[in-house]
Amino acid sequence: MSTKILTVDDSKTIRLIVAKAFKAHTCTILEAANGVEGLAVASREKPDIILLDYTMPVMDGFEVLARLRADPDLKATPVIMLTAEAGRETVTKIAKLGVRDYLIKPFKEELLIERVGRVVTLKLKSAEAVRPKRFDDPINILVVDDKPAIVEQIRTGLAGTPWKVNSADQQGQAFDICMAQGVDVVLVSLSLPKDGAYMLFQSLRGYANTTSIPVFGLCVKTATAEQARAQQTGFAGMVTKPIDCTELKGKISRALKLETSYKYYQQREGILTLTLPNDFHAAVATEVSARLDEQLTAVVEAGGDKIIIDLNQIESPSLPIIEQVLATIQACGKLSLKSAVICSDAVKAGCRTYADSQSWVFAKSFNEALAALGSAASATTAAVAG
């Protein structure tokens, strides 16, 4: 459902400017030319936010606001007041009215969008067609910690990614950065003075454009009471010190729902190839499994009948790797897809020590795997079925 913005202004020009400003967003713009009309539209349409001119004939913004606040259905509707008068008296009066914000005319469209975006969720129309963020896309991470060594450790640990690590040493500065710079994820020390981490969390949840930023708590493993408190508050998770940056990447990746399957699933000569990395761990298994059915279904829907599992990066096959390969072959079997495993002789020998791998089709190269699948279809199917 699109965000409803009601603009109440006697100037048609301002109403048109507001409509123009939000043209690129999935918003419904409602208009009223005076306070009386504005109240009627608000009552009927229940807008998400009202942009209210202060000086209007018939009924001024002050009276409109008083009536909105007296209406049980509308009293919670956020209002941003627009005024051409920036004098202290006017500003004080506006501030006392209980408006969410006010904007002095003249204003730039960008400022209007930013102020409204702090109160309601604004979505770009084009964003609907944009691909999901990938693991190798730039991401802005804000580390809030008064210990520079922790910031540096995270920065070093994430150096191999295109992710940018910013830092702040107290929550006020962190909040300003989040409001101004489009932060994707926040890591905040739970030991900041005066409950700084919780204050920051609450501040971020208070604004539409920061409310969905995942916030992780940073603490030592033994601080279990602090961890429990943060979890109860609604933190996305904990990152314990000393920081395991591989684990951290996985947590950020999951919190931001980053697309990671491209790291494991590739098309090679039109054949789906699943490549498992040597540092195969639980997070990788989760990422691979999360996309397995979708990838295999796509093969079937495209008219394919085989996939390749590439273990060439593996030095020695651990049980989790064997389990992943087995799960993949079983999933292939359910869709009547053939599969072959490419690996070194050492890995093949290692696999053979596990009963589950006895009937797999092994090959040393991609071409050999294709040839094997061409002639060993029945054997593979039989092995999976067995």
Place this chain on the structure above:
Amino acid sequence: MNNQIEQIEALTQEAVRKVFHSMVSMDLSVAEPDQEPHEPVEQIIASVGFIGEATGVIHLYVDLAFAKTIASKMLGVAEADVDGDETVNDAMGELSNMVVGYVKSHIANGEVPCTLTIPSIVRGQQMSVEGSSSIKKKVLGFRDGTNQLLAEILLKDSQP
């Protein structure tokens, strides 16, 4: 009085440039008002007054063609799509309201209480506004290329 009109003059200059920069994406340059005689063209005068401890009015003068350009840039539409006189009038009225609102808010750091009038628009050819002898008058010129905008300040003498 002299001090006040000088202050209002400086604020008006600042306000016009700021308002046109923010709302019209137009960077006006300050220029001496053009005194050369021209063929009569239709003009628009957008006025907003202020009444209180400072009393006066500020008129913005532009020719109709320039007013249409201003309205089209302000609304982000082609000049051909500017929808009639009312749209141009409303845009000019809103701009003058912002200019005078800015001036009002900044006279003596907002410590001079006064109330703004609603914007009014006058259209015609070869127009000028005259005040009585107790009215101080200042005219400021602005340019965007060959287009001229004049801001005329009329301030009532508050001395008995």
